[in-house]
Amino acid sequence: MDVGKMQNLLKGIKQVREGSTDSEKFLAGEKANQKGLKEYKNNNYGNAFRLFLTSAENGYPWGMYNVGTAYRDGEGTTQDMEKAFYWIKKAAQNDIVDAMFEIGLMYYHADGTEQDLVQAFAWCKKAAENDHINAMCWVGSFYEDGEGVIQDFSKALEWYEKSAEGGNENAAFHAAYLYDKGAAGVQPDRYKSFFWYKKAAMAGHTTAMNNLGMVYLTGNGAKIDLVYAAEWFIKAYAKADNDKSKKVYIDNFDATLKKADEDEREKIAKIMINKLGIKGAEDLMNKLESSASTDxxxxxxxxxxxxxxxxxxxxxxxxxxxxxxxxxxxxxxxxxxxxxxxxxxxxxxxxxxxxxxxxxxxxxxxxxxxxxxxxxxxxxxxxxxxxxxxxxxxxxxxxxxxxxxxxxxxx
Known part of the structure; x- marks a missing residue:
């Protein structure tokens, strides 16, 4: 046999054997990851970490991601953001979409690496293009703020709406605000603003609840309805987690009461009791009186x-x-x-x-x-x-x- 042909044959046999070995390692990694998930669900974080590490070292992408998040959160091991970054990036490079988004955030927040807004945008966009709903919202934010990419409000709106259609309440709020205010390349549209404010509010976004109340109070995008306005201000007040925000919502609620007639006030009172309970409604009214007494x-x-x-x-x-x-x-x-x-x-x-x-x-x-x-x-x-x-x-x-x-x- 020709020497050249013999060398090619031996090379081919070696590649087949190596491929078989890689395949076996991959399967071993997959099994280790599955066992790690079971240990994790049983709160055995130390065992889970060791299995995830074995999985990652055998080249299994989800094992890479799971050991990376273990290092990130300090679960089953000492927290180490540099090791977290290393393994999560390897998972992203192996097409794990959650890892693409995660590594984008790590570049953005300088977690385990130096801040790199261009890389942050690139990885979040790659995740968004693979249908990651939260990544879509972040891509919208990058375009809106001009971070890591040239500022483009129309592209920001496009990604916000895609994310909002997938159920992201923050994206719905940002889409509403861009339509509300308008920007370069985005014409103000109060009806679309109202649509997205309502979507965000119904999903639990507190500021959107307040803004939706303002729409109903002023008629700026929907028919004036003081009862609906009051209801959304009450919901925002009930969900607010700081006194400064509560004060804004109380003031808006007060402005609504001042414009309401007797029939509307009666309906509003029922909503207050239904949403806040009798004691909660009394507390709200006491805060209104206290605010008035101090001017x-x-x-x-x-x-x-x-x-x-x-x-x-x-x-x-x-x-x-x-x-x-x-x-x-x-x-x-x-x-x-x-x-x-x-x-x-x-x-x-x-x-x-x-x-x-x-x-x-x-x-x-x-x-x-x-x-x-x-x-x-x-x-x-x-x-x-x-x-x-x-x-x-x-x-x-x-x-x-x-x-x-x-x-x-x-x-």
Missing amino acids: SDGCFITTAVCDSFGKPDDCYELSVFRSFRDNWLSCQPNGKKLIEEYYSIAPQIVEKINLLPNSKEIYHSIWKQYLKKCLLYIEQERFSKCMNIYVDMVRTLKEKYIGVYIKKIPD
């Missing part, structure tokens, strides 16, 4: 501005503005109407600004452009001048952060 309500924008400077609720500036409202503005021929309109629109303006990353700078600008002058005029007892500036401020902020109201949905 902390009704200064939404001014309160937010003062808060941005770290000033307390009883600071000099807020006390002056509240005195102006109660002792002069409310006594003017159109004063009460202006106050009612302010109660309706101001919480929505604050809510919009609070969602922006530069909210503090915005509030400082509002102080410099409007409120500082208003305070000076009040101190000089030039109250009409203050009123004119304040009205202009609300009008300008409404146009900038809320936009022109669209036509209401017909009955």
Whole structure:
């Protein structure tokens, strides 16, 4: 036999044997991973870790992912983020979609590696393209913020909607907000904004609950319905996990009650008791009364501005503005109407600004452009001048952060 042919034959035999060995190792890895999962379910984390490590070392992708998450969480072994990164990335490179998303987050948060936003975006996008719902939301966020990729609001919206259609409530909220506010390449659409706010709210997104309440309160995307508005503010209040958020929802609920008639108030009272229980409903009403007794309500924008400077609720500036409202503005021929309109629109303006990353700078600008002058005029007892500036401020902020109201949905 020709020497060359003999060498090729021997090489082929070797490859077959190696392939057989790799196949056997893979099967051994699969069995080790299955045993590891059983141990894990029985809370035997040490045994599970050892089996996952055996599985990973035998080249089984899910074993790689499971041992990586064990290192990440410190389950059955000492937490080691660098080893977690190593094994999860190997799993991602072996087509484990969950690992693709996980490694994207590790690059983003600098867990076990240096931060690399380009890699973070690339891995999350790869997971998203393999139908990972949460990764789709992250890809939308990368495009919206211009992190790791050129900013593109239309692509952000596309990925948010894909994720939201898969049930991601955060994606539904972000899609709603982009349609609500509009951006380069995204035309404002109050009806689509309402649709996604409702989806997010029904899935349990607290801020979406509040924003949906604002839609029903203002008619900005749906027919005005004060009962529905109050119901969503109550739901947001019940789910909120911090006092600052609860205060916003209480203020919005209060603004709704001020506009409701007797029949609507009766329906709202039933909803309060149904959602919060008798004691919970009493607590909410007590907070409303407490807020009213300290005059902390009704200064939404001014309160937010003062808060941005770290000033307390009883600071000099807020006390002056509240005195102006109660002792002069409310006594003017159109004063009460202006106050009612302010109660309706101001919480929505604050809510919009609070969602922006530069909210503090915005509030400082509002102080410099409007409120500082208003305070000076009040101190000089030039109250009409203050009123004119304040009205202009609300009008300008409404146009900038809320936009022109669209036509209401017909009955």
